[in-house]
Amino acid sequence: MSGVKPRRSVLYMPGANERALEKAKTLPADALILDLEDAVAPDAKEAARERVCAAAASGDYGSREVTIRVNGLDTEWHDADLRAAAQAGPAAVVVPKVNSAAEVHNIERALELGGAPDATKIWAMVETPVAMLHAEEIAAASERLTVLVMGTNDLAKELHAEFVPGRAPLLGGLSLCLLAARATGKVILDGVYNDVKDLAGFEAECLQGRQFGFDGKTLIHPGQIEPCNRVFAPSEDEVAQARKIIAAFEEAKAEGRGVVTVDGRMIENLHVENAQRILALAEAIAGKN
Ligand SMILES: CC(C)(COP(=O)(O)OP(=O)(O)OC[C@H]1O[C@@H](n2cnc3c(N)ncnc32)[C@H](O)[C@@H]1OP(=O)(O)O)[C@@H](O)C(=O)NCCC(=O)NCCSC(=O)C[C@H](O)C(=O)O
Numbered sequence: 001m002s003g004v005k006p007r008r009s010v011l012y013m014p015g016a017n018e019r020a021l022e023k024a025k026t027l028p029a030d031a032l033i034l035d036l037e038d039a040v041a042p043d044a045k046e047a048a049r050e051r052v053c054a055a056a057a058s059g060d061y062g063s064r065e066v067t068i069r070v071n072g073l074d075t076e077w078h079d080a081d082l083r084a085a086a087q088a089g090p091a092a093v094v095v096p097k098v099n100s101a102a103e104v105h106n107i108e109r110a111l112e113l114g115g116a117p118d119a120t121k122i123w124a125m126v127e128t129p130v131a132m133l134h135a136e137e138i139a140a141a142s143e144r145l146t147v148l149v150m151g152t153n154d155l156a157k158e159l160h161a162e163f164v165p166g167r168a169p170l171l172g173g174l175s176l177c178l179l180a181a182r183a184t185g186k187v188i189l190d191g192v193y194n195d196v197k198d199l200a201g202f203e204a205e206c207l208q209g210r211q212f213g214f215d216g217k218t219l220i221h222p223g224q225i226e227p228c229n230r231v232f233a234p235s236e237d238e239v240a241q242a243r244k245i246i247a248a249f250e251e252a253k254a255e256g257r258g259v260v261t262v263d264g265r266m267i268e269n270l271h272v273e274n275a276q277r278i279l280a281l282a283e284a285i286a287g288k289n
């Protein structure tokens with residue numbers, strides 16, 4: 001299982017904030033989203049575009065995947081953002097409020113016309129009721145689209161939902177997008193946690209995201225990176241258990257059996273595949289350190 005890329009922690013930073021862009025070069029986030037959308041005031045959009053594209057093209061961010069979030073398709077900045085991002089060649093262009101396969105096709109065409117390298121992927125943000133209902137067609141629309149990103153603030157706003165511990169009002173949407181991502185072989189990232197001072201609440205939400213099956217979480221503050229990396233990485237016990245399962249199954253197979261028990265639990269080939277996925281992720285994380 002080669003080519004696994006850890007995306008445990010994906011940090012947004014305002015594109016107009018020079019200090020944050022500098023600080024990010026040393027932060028242990030797996031990926032960065034240099035933001036031109038919500039975190040940038042209208043008057044600062046053009047200066048931020050220049051700064052963000054220069055940062056993405058600089059090669060100064062080490063192994064961190066550097067992505068650019070452009071302004072939405074229906075805004076006056078979208079086309080120029082996409083052209084500039086295509087030239088900068090980030091790991092991905094993050095597009096907010098994607099609602100249909102047709103929109104993904106338009107973004108794909110604009111990146112091609114703008115001369116974006118093949119390595120620049122599309123990360124589609126799913127954050128409206130329409131996107132929840134179209135999640136599969138969005139995810140399947142393009143090979144270039146590799147990641148779905150939940151936008152839970154916008155989703156809550158559109159639903160008139162309240163933020164409550166456990167996120168009951170959002171679970172239907174989160175589940176639909178997870179189903180779409182897994183059905184189409186895409187990575188999926190959970191939404192942000194707005195209270196940067198509430199680390200206990202944040203960690204609980206990371207755990208919920210991981211239990212759901214998200215690959216990682218989007219973040220808004222450096223203080224959220226360490227707990228997020230920890231929660232979304234396989235623990236030492238999980239790695240040891242994965243090795244045990246693989247070894248026990250190999251032994252059983254050599255004896256002509258297709259099922260075995262480990263610590264009293266039934267193990268079949270599907271559990272071995274899951275154990276291999278856990279080991280591949282743990283190895284990819286270890287390879288970064
Ligand atoms: C949330 C914040 C506004 C808090 O800012 P502040 O109170 O200034 O933070 P601190 O004083 O604790 O900052 C400490 C140092 O860390 C740096 N910092 C802070 N945030 C970031 C960051 N995101 N990336 C990099 N560095 C950061 C500060 O510069 C301080 O550095 P130093 O001075 O050297 O000590 C702020 O954290 C912030 O702006 N966060 C990002 C907000 C953002 O990007 N929002 C848009 C994305 S979220 C979204 O849109 C979700 C989605 O669309 C949806 O619908 O859900």
Ligand SMILES: [Mg+2]
Nearest residue numbers: 127151153154
């Ligand atoms: Mg949003």
